[in-house]
Amino acid sequence: GEQVEQLPSILRVQEGSSASINCTYENSASNYFPWYKQEPGENPKLIIDIRSNMERKQTQGLIVLLDKKAKRFSLHITDTQPGDSAMYFCAASGYGSSGNKLIFGIGTLLSVKP
């Protein structure tokens, strides 16, 4: 299978707190896991990614974790700001001849309250 499940679908947090989004994937051959942020009326933009040879990656207040055994990966936003409010999508790479396509989760709408 190629499904990617993403939870929660809606996440409301207070400014300054952390936010976590979790995704699971089905295909054990997936080796690339990007996260995209989409603001209203805009196109999705890559914010951070991780490959299967890593378990953790951190950049500018974002942390991604990858558990290959559990086929699970997550995004953690520390010290959230109102500007972090947006739609977030996780994705996993496909397999076989289509190894380069990305299968996206349904998305998480993050709302950061001042």
Added chain:
Amino acid sequence: NAGVIQTPRHKVTGKGQEATLWCEPISGHSAVFWYRQTIVQGLEFLTYFRNQAPIDDSGMPKERFSAQMPNQSHSTLKIQSTQPQDSAVYLCASSLDGKNTLYFGAGTRLSVL
């Protein structure tokens, strides 16, 4: 670098009409992807080209949807006999080699009345 360019930004068609959506990938990118975005389904993969060759069209509704990439500078997605359920934002993305970051265009919002 103008990014991925999609035209038109908005298209309104009547039920049964044809719609053609255009995408110009980032110069030098060899892979072009088409996705459809709706609130209910999220980002659905439609089809993918690499070096202009179709690689995977497993997400394309077989009967009315078709995609082409006649040259390295543009791809088209054609929907024949449009139906209200085709209403969505159609996103085109390109990547350098198909293995890395996807850069999305602004999308074409298709509304079928």
